Amino acid sequence: MKKIRTIFLSGQYGSGxxxxxxxxxxxxxxxxxxxxHFLSKDPVACTYIQLVxxxxxxxxxxxxxxxxxxGYLFNGFPRxxxxxxxxxxxxxxxxxxxxxxxxxxxxxxxxxxxxxxCLVCKQASSKLKGHTVGGSCKDPxxxxxxxxxxxxxxxxxxxxxxxxxxxxxxxxxxxxxxGMKIFKITLTEEQPIETTREMIMHVxx
Numbered sequence: 001m002k003k004i005r006t007i008f009l010s011g012q013y014g015s016g017x018x019x020x021x022x023x024x025x026x027x028x029x030x031x032x033x034x035x036x037h038f039l040s041k042d043p044v045a046c047t048y049i050q051l052v053x054x055x056x057x058x059x060x061x062x063x064x065x066x067x068x069x070x071g072y073l074f075n076g077f078p079r080x081x082x083x084x085x086x087x088x089x090x091x092x093x094x095x096x097x098x099x100x101x102x103x104x105x106x107x108x109x110x111x112x113x114x115x116x117x118c119l120v121c122k123q124a125s126s127k128l129k130g131h132t133v134g135g136s137c138k139d140p141x142x143x144x145x146x147x148x149x150x151x152x153x154x155x156x157x158x159x160x161x162x163x164x165x166x167x168x169x170x171x172x173x174x175x176x177x178x179g180m181k182i183f184k185i186t187l188t189e190e191q192p193i194e195t196t197r198e199m200i201m202h203v204x205x
Contacts, residue, residue: 007099009098012164012165012168013160084178099185116132
């Protein structure tokens with residue numbers, strides 16, 4: 001296999017994509033790019049993100065149309081089967097891979113119940129890491145404050161978890177069937193970040 005030039009990082013809400021994205025990107029020599037943050041720079045896409053809705057595929061394709069995918073780890077992309085088809089047409093299959101953080105529901109739900117989001121930059125942090133509602137954003141260059149998303153309730157979390165299994169898992173399966181390399185890291189319980197990163201290193205070699 002040729003050198004991996006693009007990584008797609010997948011996993012349900014609360015799987016740790018933001019927590020481990022930089023680490024994984026560094027191991028592949030790539031730049032970690034939060035796809036939602038990337039899209040938020042586009043005025044049309046931003047309106048959907050503010051409403052906590054998926055950006056339509058046609059807008060995603062418009063934004064990515066002239067954008068080089070090489071050299072990046074895309075956190076949270078692709079999210080639909082048409083987006084996967086876009087990737088497969090634009091990239092060489094032996095130079096791309098997907099890292100799938102497979103976290104059991106009880107761990108993901110526990111993390112999401114404690115998740116906080118910056119009102120300005122939309123970066124996530126957690127009560128589990130000592131952050132509080134109304135506290136400062138974890139990014140020292142951001143002046144925003146933290147809030148808990150209104151849909152981070154037990155009912156909302158269960159709904160999003162079910163949506164992930166219905167809409168995103170088929171993408172991972174299709175990617176593997178197309179010949180994309182899949183690195184799967186499975187977490188069945190909460191554990192230290194260092195332990196998870198040891199698992200990641202073991203899987204990606």
